[in-house]
Amino acid sequence: MSARIIDGKAFAESLRAKISSRVASLVARTGRAPGLAVVLVGDDPASQIYVRSKAKQTVEVGMRSTEVRLPAETNQQDLLAVIEVMNADDGIDGILVQLPLPEHIDEAAALAAISPEKDVDGFHVVNAGLLATGGKGVVPCTPSGAMMLIEDEQRDLSGLEAVVVGRSNLVGKPMAQLLLKANCTVTVAHSRSRELPGLCRRADILVTAVGCPEMIRGDWIKPGAIAIDVGINRVPAPERGEGKTRLVGDIAFSEAVQVAGSITPVPGGVGPMTIACLLHNVLRIAESKA
Numbered sequence: 001m002s003a004r005i006i007d008g009k010a011f012a013e014s015l016r017a018k019i020s021s022r023v024a025s026l027v028a029r030t031g032r033a034p035g036l037a038v039v040l041v042g043d044d045p046a047s048q049i050y051v052r053s054k055a056k057q058t059v060e061v062g063m064r065s066t067e068v069r070l071p072a073e074t075n076q077q078d079l080l081a082v083i084e085v086m087n088a089d090d091g092i093d094g095i096l097v098q099l100p101l102p103e104h105i106d107e108a109a110a111l112a113a114i115s116p117e118k119d120v121d122g123f124h125v126v127n128a129g130l131l132a133t134g135g136k137g138v139v140p141c142t143p144s145g146a147m148m149l150i151e152d153e154q155r156d157l158s159g160l161e162a163v164v165v166g167r168s169n170l171v172g173k174p175m176a177q178l179l180l181k182a183n184c185t186v187t188v189a190h191s192r193s194r195e196l197p198g199l200c201r202r203a204d205i206l207v208t209a210v211g212c213p214e215m216i217r218g219d220w221i222k223p224g225a226i227a228i229d230v231g232i233n234r235v236p237a238p239e240r241g242e243g244k245t246r247l248v249g250d251i252a253f254s255e256a257v258q259v260a261g262s263i264t265p266v267p268g269g270v271g272p273m274t275i276a277c278l279l280h281n282v283l284r285i286a287e288s289k290a
Contacts, residue, residue, distance in 0.1 A: 003227070003260040006149050012272035015148070016061055019279050023062040026283070026290060034286035035064040036120065036279075037092045039082060041105065042072035047098050054096075057275050063282060066092065076105045080113045087115040093289065094120030094282040120281045128169070131177045138281050142209075143175040145273025146228050150205060151182070153226050153262050158183040161202050165189045165216065165250070166209035171230055175207050196220075208250035218255025227256055227263040230270050 027033050036058050040051050051067065058065040068082055079097075086095045095118045097110050111119075116126035122140035130137030151157070162184040166172035172188060179186045189199050191210070200206055200220040208216050209230035221227055231250030240246065249266030257263055264270055 004262040006264045008269040009272045012276040015276045020061040035092045036094045037066040040098045041070045083113045093286040141274045141277040145277040147178045160204040162205040163203035164207045171209040214252040216251040221259045224261035227260040
């Protein structure tokens with residue numbers, strides 16, 4: 001028996017429709033649409049595609065989109081000055097600095113400069129602290145989206161054993177905090193963990209975010225588990241032609257789909273949820289202000 005494939009694309013579409021409806025009622029009530037500002041420094045091709053996609057989806061749900069594109073040689077002081085202007089602008093509800101930044105700019109300093117109330121990515125140390133202590137802050141988009149998919153599969157997670165493979169500040173740590181908040185018993189594993197296959201086999205909920213193509217094999221997965229693959233890795237695909245690649249996750253999908261109860265594919269799983277959750281964060285900030 002094969003696992004149920006979790007359709008992140010369809011879930012994200014449904015979430016955006018709900019956001020659009022709430023934006024319309026907020027505009028009717030306040031006369032003002034929520035605003036998202038995105039700062040892009042340099043001309044990284046992947047970042048440019050991502051920023052275009054964010055802007056398009058922001059406008060589609062009825063929000064205002066502001067883009068500030070700065071040359072790659074922009075210095076840190078000038079970037080911080082741009083962020084300061086946005087912090088003071090009442091028309092902007094959420095601010096996002098697209099990562100990665102050029103090497104000469106301190107990423108931590110740029111993220112710390114964003115007002116915690118407008119930190120739509122949830123990366124500010126204040127929001128990280130609120131999440132860790134059970135407070136109400138902005139939750140990072142990818143873990144938030146993964147959590148929505150998990151709770152759609154199983155409403156009550158109390159007492160379930162969850163294993164998060166990966167300990168990054170962007171995904172692994174906030175994911176563990178969200179699972180703890182849902183009353184799971186949580187283990188955070190990583191590249192130095194001993195007996196990683198055994199740890200994974202204990203998981204009723206397995207979330208992988210290590211960036212290692214198909215590292216998690218099918219026999220590492222507990223039969224019937226919910227498997228959430230956050231990894232996005234490009235691997236050679238010679239069958240598609242010379243120099244071609246394809247996307248795979250951290251989980252060996254063709255093996256895991258035979259064992260898990262439900263599983264996210266790559267692409268089409270957690271990925272589409274990220275921008276939808278970004279818009280959800282902007283909306284929640286604007287609603288709380290209103």
